[in-house]
Amino acid sequence: MNDTLEMLLSQPDAIRRSVVYRLLDRLKENHAPQELIEAVACLLDDHAAEKAYEVIYKCARTLE
Numbered sequence: 001m002n003d004t005l006e007m008l009l010s011q012p013d014a015i016r017r018s019v020v021y022r023l024l025d026r027l028k029e030n031h032a033p034q035e036l037i038e039a040v041a042c043l044l045d046d047h048a049a050e051k052a053y054e055v056i057y058k059c060a061r062t063l064e
Helices: 002-009 013-029 034-044 046-063
Strands: none
Touching (some): 013 034, 034 046
16 A cells, blocks of 8 residues: 555656546445545645655655
């Protein structure tokens, strides 16, 4: 999951949004929890996705 998330967040904005839209469709089709759908939907926002990448990956690297 971690590798998938990093790959997704490191994509150019247009590609990331396209993948997120497809993922949201699949989550809805499979009746995923609403909280998960909402969390993934946040990644459609360019600034939110960039901040998520920074917090998850850049901060983790500086702590090692």
